[in-house]
Amino acid sequence: EAQVTQNPRYLITVTGKKLTVTCSQNMNHEYMSWYRQDPGLGLRQIYYSMNVEVTDKGDVPEGYKVSRKEKRNFPLILESPSPNQTSLYFCASSFLRDNLLGGYTFGSGTRLTVV
Amino acid sequence: DAKTTQPPSMDCAEGRAANLPCNHSTISGNEYVYWYRQIHSQGPQYIIHGLKNNETNEMASLIITEDRKSSTLILPHATLRDTAVYYCIVRVSGGSNYKLTFGKGTLLTVNP
Numbered sequence: 581e582a583q584v585t586q587n588p589r590y591l592i593t594v595t596g597k598k599l600t601v602t603c604s605q606n607m608n609h610e611y612m613s614w615y616r617q618d619p620g621l622g623l624r625q626i627y628y629s630m631n632v633e634v635t636d637k638g639d640v641p642e643g644y645k646v647s648r649k650e651k652r653n654f655p656l657i658l659e660s661p662s663p664n665q666t667s668l669y670f671c672a673s674s675f676l677r678d679n680l681l682g683g684y685t686f687g688s689g690t691r692l693t694v695v
Numbered sequence: 696d697a698k699t700t701q702p703p704s705m706d707c708a709e710g711r712a713a714n715l716p717c718n719h720s721t722i723s724g725n726e727y728v729y730w731y732r733q734i735h736s737q738g739p740q741y742i743i744h745g746l747k748n749n750e751t752n753e754m755a756s757l758i759i760t761e762d763r764k765s766s767t768l769i770l771p772h773a774t775l776r777d778t779a780v781y782y783c784i785v786r787v788s789g790g791s792n793y794k795l796t797f798g799k800g801t802l803l804t805v806n807p
Binding site: 584611613615617622623624625628630636638639668670672676680681683684685686687688689 | 739786797800
């Protein structure tokens with residue numbers, strides 16, 4: 581089954597403790613992206629990647645890092661989490677051909693709480 | 696990317712067609728229109744996209760006006776499970792900008 585898999589689904593952590601949220605897709609998609617969703621603010625793009633070793637900032641990249649060493653994986657790293665990063669996070673992937681972006685496939689989400 | 700305007704909420708009776716409008720008056724010639732929906736706090740689901748011709752798939756139809764300044768997503772026979780937030784997004788097909796920005800969307804409530 582074609583899917584985007586995020587782990588963990590739920591995470592409670594303390595301020596300053598580094599964490600990684602993993603994202604993996606099995607569709608050989610070139611494009612992957614991370615979003616966060618907060619009440620009243622909608623979905624906001626954090627980072628995206630057009631292919632292996634190619635990443636760029638979205639609208640809210642501060643406090644986050646990403647890497648794309650393999651095509652299927654796109655982990656989101658919070659080096660020093662703070663309470664304002666408490667949010668629902670989604671990973672998404674899509675094909676990217678001739679500059680045309682296909683429809684996203686989203687993961688099920690990771691609900692992160694930073695205390 | 697062109698901005699979009701959608702009504703914050705709409706209601707529809709079960710079994711009837713749901714017509715969700717989207718205004719994108721500043722759209723340019725190479726910008727596609729994408730529609731997604733999100734049911735409660737699940738991951739958003741891709742529905743359909745188009746450039747200038749009307750499109751149809753198993754989920755919905757997308758009608759884009761001739762001047763491309765607006766579009767309508769049609770769910771032909773809405774069910775209770777179609778209750779969701781629907782997002783209309785426009786995005787350039789080329790260039791080096793691969794951001795995809797979601798707005799606030801339209802909350803569609805399908806009533807029995």
